[in-house]
Amino acid sequence: MKALALVGLHPWRTCRKSVDSVTEFLEGSLSPEDRTRVLTHLKVCPDCPRYFRQIELTIRLAREVPAETLPLPGRAALLDEFRDSHRPPDEEI
Amino acid sequence: MVDDMPMADDEAIESQGQPRPASLEDALLDGLRRGDEVAFESLIDRHTPAMLRLALFYVPSLAIAEEVVQETWLGVVRGLGSFEGRSSLRTWIFRILINKAKASGVAERRTLPLAAEGDGDAEAPSVDPSRFRGPPRGYWSSPPNYWDELPEDRLLAGETLAVIQRAMESLPAGQQAVFELRDLQQWTSAEVCKALGLSEGNQRVLLHRARTRVRSAIEEYFDAR
Numbered sequence: 001m002k003a004l005a006l007v008g009l010h011p012w013r014t015c016r017k018s019v020d021s022v023t024e025f026l027e028g029s030l031s032p033e034d035r036t037r038v039l040t041h042l043k044v045c046p047d048c049p050r051y052f053r054q055i056e057l058t059i060r061l062a063r064e065v066p067a068e069t070l071p072l073p074g075r076a077a078l079l080d081e082f083r084d085s086h087r088p089p090d091e092e093i
Numbered sequence: 094m095v096d097d098m099p100m101a102d103d104e105a106i107e108s109q110g111q112p113r114p115a116s117l118e119d120a121l122l123d124g125l126r127r128g129d130e131v132a133f134e135s136l137i138d139r140h141t142p143a144m145l146r147l148a149l150f151y152v153p154s155l156a157i158a159e160e161v162v163q164e165t166w167l168g169v170v171r172g173l174g175s176f177e178g179r180s181s182l183r184t185w186i187f188r189i190l191i192n193k194a195k196a197s198g199v200a201e202r203r204t205l206p207l208a209a210e211g212d213g214d215a216e217a218p219s220v221d222p223s224r225f226r227g228p229p230r231g232y233w234s235s236p237p238n239y240w241d242e243l244p245e246d247r248l249l250a251g252e253t254l255a256v257i258q259r260a261m262e263s264l265p266a267g268q269q270a271v272f273e274l275r276d277l278q279q280w281t282s283a284e285v286c287k288a289l290g291l292s293e294g295n296q297r298v299l300l301h302r303a304r305t306r307v308r309s310a311i312e313e314y315f316d317a318r
C-alpha cells in the first residue's frame with residue numbers, strides 16, 4: 001500500500017496525462033509541482049516532446065492560413081455607406 | 094485575482110495585450126478618416142473572418158452572424174467621427190461587434206449552454222487512448238508521426254493549409270471563437286474570457302480541444318500520404 005502511495009507522488013507522468021496538460025503547460029497555468037512533473041517527463045519521454053512541438057507548430061501553421069475574403073452580403077451597401085459618410089455636405093458642393 | 098478586478102471595458106480589453114502590429118492599423122485609421130475606400134475594404138477583409146467566428150459564438154446561424162457583422166461595419170462607419178483612438182481600432186471594432194452579437198443573441202439564444210461546449214466532453218482525452226500502453230508508465234504505443242520534421246514548403250503548401258482551414262471550420266463555435274481569438278488574433282486569455290464571458294478554465298478547455306483537433310487533422314493528412 002505504501003508503495004502505491006509513493007507511485008502517486010513520483011514525478012513521473014504518463015504520456016497520456018502529459019498530452020492532456022499541454023495547453024495548461026503552455027499557458028503556464030499548471031501548479032509548480034505539475035509543471036515539474038511535465039518537464040521531468042519531457043526529458044525522458046521519446047515521444048511527448050514531439051507532441052508538444054507539434055501543438056506549437058499547429059498554432060504557427062494555422063496563422064499562415066490565408067484569411068478567406070468573404071463575400072459578405074451587403075458589402076456593396078457598406079461601401080456606399082462609407083462613401084456617403086465622407087461626401088462633403090451639400091452646401092459645400 | 095487580477096482578472097476579477099473591476100475594470101472599465103476599454104481598459105480590460107486594452108491593457109494586457111501583447112505588442113500588436115499597430116502601424117498597419119494606424120495607416121488604416123488614417124485612410125478611413127480620409128474616406129479612402131481601399132483602406133475600408135482592406136479593413137473589412139482583415140477582420141471579417143474573425144468577426145464572423147466570434148459572432149457565431151453568440152448567434153445560432155451564419156446568416157444572423159453575417160447580419161451582425163454587417164451592422165458592426167455600419168456602426169464603424171457611423172461612429173468613426175466619434176472614435177477618439179483611446180483603444181486600438183481593432184478593439185473598438187470588436188467591442189461594437191460583441192455588443193451587437195450579444196443583443197441579437199438574446200433573441201436568438203441557442204439552446205446549448207455555450208460555456209459547456211467543450212464538446213460536452215471536457216474530460217475527454219486529447220488523444221485516442223488506444224495510442225498509449227497501459228500503466229504504470231503508459232508510453233505511446235502509436236506515437237505521433239514525424240510530420241513536424243517535414244520541410245517548411247510542405248508544411249506551408251496550399252494543400253496543407255487547406256486541411257488546417259477545414260479543421261478550424263469544423264470546430265464547434267466555442268472552440269472556433271477561442272482558437273481564432275487566442276491563437277490567430279493573439280488576444281490574451283484575459284481579453285478572450287472577457288469578450289466571451291468565459292471562465293479561465295472553460296476558455297482553456299475550449300482552446301485545448303481546438304488545438305488538439307487541428308493537430309490531429311494535420312497528422313491524419315500526412316499519415317494518409
Ligand SMILES: [Zn+2]
Pocket residue numbers: 014015016018041045046047048049232233
Ligand atoms: Zn510521454
